[in-house]
Amino acid sequence: DIQMTQSPSSLSASVGDRVTITCRASQGIRNDLGWYQQKPGKAPKRLIYAASSLQSGVPSRFSGSGSGTEFTLTISSLQPEDFATYYCLQDNDYPHTFGQGTKLEIK
Amino acid sequence: EVQLVESGGGLVKPGGSLRLSCAASGFIFSSFSMNWVRQAPGKGLEWVASISSGSNYIYYADSVKGRFTISRDNAKNSLYLQMNSLRVEDTAVYSCARDPPRGSYDYWGQGTLVTVSS
Numbered sequence: 514d515i516q517m518t519q520s521p522s523s524l525s526a527s528v529g530d531r532v533t534i535t536c537r538a539s540q541g542i543r544n545d546l547g548w549y550q551q552k553p554g555k556a557p558k559r560l561i562y563a564a565s566s567l568q569s570g571v572p573s574r575f576s577g578s579g580s581g582t583e584f585t586l587t588i589s590s591l592q593p594e595d596f597a598t599y600y601c602l603q604d605n606d607y608p609h610t611f612g613q614g615t616k617l618e619i620k
Numbered sequence: 621e622v623q624l625v626e627s628g629g630g631l632v633k634p635g636g637s638l639r640l641s642c643a644a645s646g647f648i649f650s651s652f653s654m655n656w657v658r659q660a661p662g663k664g665l666e667w668v669a670s671i672s673s674g675s676n677y678i679y680y681a682d683s684v685k686g687r688f689t690i691s692r693d694n695a696k697n698s699l700y701l702q703m704n705s706l707r708v709e710d711t712a713v714y715s716c717a718r719d720p721p722r723g724s725y726d727y728w729g730q731g732t733l734v735t736v737s738s
Contacts, residue, residue: 545724546724547723547724547725549665551665555730556715556728556729556730556731557665557725557728558728559723559724559725559726562722562723562724562726563722563723566723568726600664600665602665602667602724602725604719604724604725607670607679608667608679608681608682609655609667609670610667611664611665611666611667612664613664614664614665
């Protein structure tokens, strides 16, 4: 099975900060990775697909990069509505696996 | 507008059974693979099962293999999850998610809560 190691597990940041979240795959997954934002009581929302493609309607301050085993999600300038939990998902092979999540909190 | 609406959750005793449904609308359901994902209270996301558009390919997480069965009825635009031999650790919100040909799951339902408790 492909393990996805996401870091950090939590992050405190301020509005306007630049933040980066990382997911490492235990083996190469090409670019078969998505990033999701989840707010309490809500369904996950796809931000990035195919590692670096921005989902339609998602602000351009979100960006994704990486291929193979290392991937990053960057938020260039945090906005109040960005405080949430973020997950990566690999769908290169079954079982599909999620990262453990990163809870982004207001400093 | 793509919509996925789950139903069928509830309180069940350990060892019991439950059947979840996911009603799809706003897209050609028969063209997409579909998935079930769960989230235990306060925990992260866990993939449960996947089914291809024509039901030819089916996959399960080891944690549910042999107990859960995923199926679909393309004529009814519906996805199902039959859950047998339920355990306390199966307690979670269960959501269905669409799996596009390119890129990871793009639409999710709001989920239905399954509570396994005596």
